[in-house]
Amino acid sequence: MQLYSTKHISPDVDLKEAVLRGLPPDNGLYMPYDIPALGKDFFENIEGMCFNEMAVHVFKNFVGDYLPLAVIEKIIEDAYDFEAPLVNAGDLYFQELFQGPTLAFKDFGARFMGRLMGYFLQDNNKHVNILVATSGDTGSAVAHGFLGVEGIHVTILYPKGKVSDIQEKQFTTLGQNITALEIDGTFDDCQHLVKTAFLDKELNVQFTLSSANSINIARLIPQSFYYFWAYKQLENKTLPLNFCVPSGNFGNLTAGLFAKKMGLPIHKMIAATNNNDIFTKYIHTGDFEPRASVATISNAMDVGNPSNFFRVLDFFHNDYAQIKENIIAYSFDDATTRKAMLEVYQQYQYEICPHTAVGYLGMKKYLEQSQEPANNIVLSTAHPIKFGEIVEPVLGHVPDMPERLKKAIGADKRSIPLGNDFDGFKQWLTAHLL
Numbered sequence: 001m002q003l004y005s006t007k008h009i010s011p012d013v014d015l016k017e018a019v020l021r022g023l024p025p026d027n028g029l030y031m032p033y034d035i036p037a038l039g040k041d042f043f044e045n046i047e048g049m050c051f052n053e054m055a056v057h058v059f060k061n062f063v064g065d066y067l068p069l070a071v072i073e074k075i076i077e078d079a080y081d082f083e084a085p086l087v088n089a090g091d092l093y094f095q096e097l098f099q100g101p102t103l104a105f106k107d108f109g110a111r112f113m114g115r116l117m118g119y120f121l122q123d124n125n126k127h128v129n130i131l132v133a134t135s136g137d138t139g140s141a142v143a144h145g146f147l148g149v150e151g152i153h154v155t156i157l158y159p160k161g162k163v164s165d166i167q168e169k170q171f172t173t174l175g176q177n178i179t180a181l182e183i184d185g186t187f188d189d190c191q192h193l194v195k196t197a198f199l200d201k202e203l204n205v206q207f208t209l210s211s212a213n214s215i216n217i218a219r220l221i222p223q224s225f226y227y228f229w230a231y232k233q234l235e236n237k238t239l240p241l242n243f244c245v246p247s248g249n250f251g252n253l254t255a256g257l258f259a260k261k262m263g264l265p266i267h268k269m270i271a272a273t274n275n276n277d278i279f280t281k282y283i284h285t286g287d288f289e290p291r292a293s294v295a296t297i298s299n300a301m302d303v304g305n306p307s308n309f310f311r312v313l314d315f316f317h318n319d320y321a322q323i324k325e326n327i328i329a330y331s332f333d334d335a336t337t338r339k340a341m342l343e344v345y346q347q348y349q350y351e352i353c354p355h356t357a358v359g360y361l362g363m364k365k366y367l368e369q370s371q372e373p374a375n376n377i378v379l380s381t382a383h384p385i386k387f388g389e390i391v392e393p394v395l396g397h398v399p400d401m402p403e404r405l406k407k408a409i410g411a412d413k414r415s416i417p418l419g420n421d422f423d424g425f426k427q428w429l430t431a432h433l434l
């Protein structure tokens, strides 16, 4: 399996190198040359498959003979003991992607990536340092996905005071091979620190650095699984299929494009964002103008410079007209998002998190202009309890806390406070990484 950099300067790599490096040295993003279509058999037989069987087929389709089937099966088997059910609500479905241990869709990517990296490092005495910037959910998913994986140390950077209590607990209480840095700044500052570290010559000579953000291809491949799983659950598979994806860094949406390329009959992808509306503006004007992120109640989507934008561009060969044809984009403010959480609760007694509410609004807005019968799926990216502080005043009660979360938030927070300047960060890394 060969991958290229979207900047076309760095040499091609195989999957192992792409996964261990994270980013190509030219600061582009790795993309697979081939995303082959799944055979007719796969779609005919999908009804009879369990989630893991289906995931094995899709992963095998990506890698071909690059990995032995037994390895593929083992990785999937270890990664997933949860799946992604559809819940019907009027003219749409919510697909619950939060059934994993940290209650957000990022468990799908992070658990897979932890195991794939662990496999690649098995016979290697190199120590790998993963640096992750998080606006909340990535940190917890990656921390749990890599906890205890031999040969890997994870450093998580998060913006002080800008993640929810539960999110913070989920990545600051684990210990072992996980360290949390509490950065005095925004998520964009955290992401900038990480990106600068990856490009820093001295650090790269001294350490093996890698990323676990959605820029790592190992996070994206498994995120395509649940798009197929949604399809499997549909009663009438002949209707057009639309997905609305609450988006920040656009990894989730990119994974949907991969699924489409593999033959999943997706009609429209709808990208829903909060006031960080850079992508929506791009779709409407053709100009991509990253800017500093603004804080919203859907904080895992507070991204001012979406990293996977260049994968989306590359996917459509930089053809703006094609992108506009395939992807619809809308943005919503916090007040509208709160109203949507309440509306869904009142109509369906169903609690959704603020990110999912943005997705719901995106799908509803799309349906205003498209009357044809279709299967309309909103990706539910997190469990509402993860954002209890926001959900409670809107609904008037706190959603129930699942058992698996109680375990994660019992212990004491341990994090290291740091400023947002690169020199201080570099000093810390130099003193602490292996």
Ligand SMILES: *Cc1c(COP(=O)(O)O)cnc(C)c1O
Pocket (backbone or CB within 6 Å): 104, 105, 106, 136, 137, 138, 214, 246, 247, 248, 249, 250, 251, 252, 253, 300, 301, 355, 356, 381, 382
């Ligand atoms: C990360 C996250 C998103 C955004 O996903 P991207 O792949 O970065 O676009 C949306 N909702 C929740 C709950 C998240 O954790």
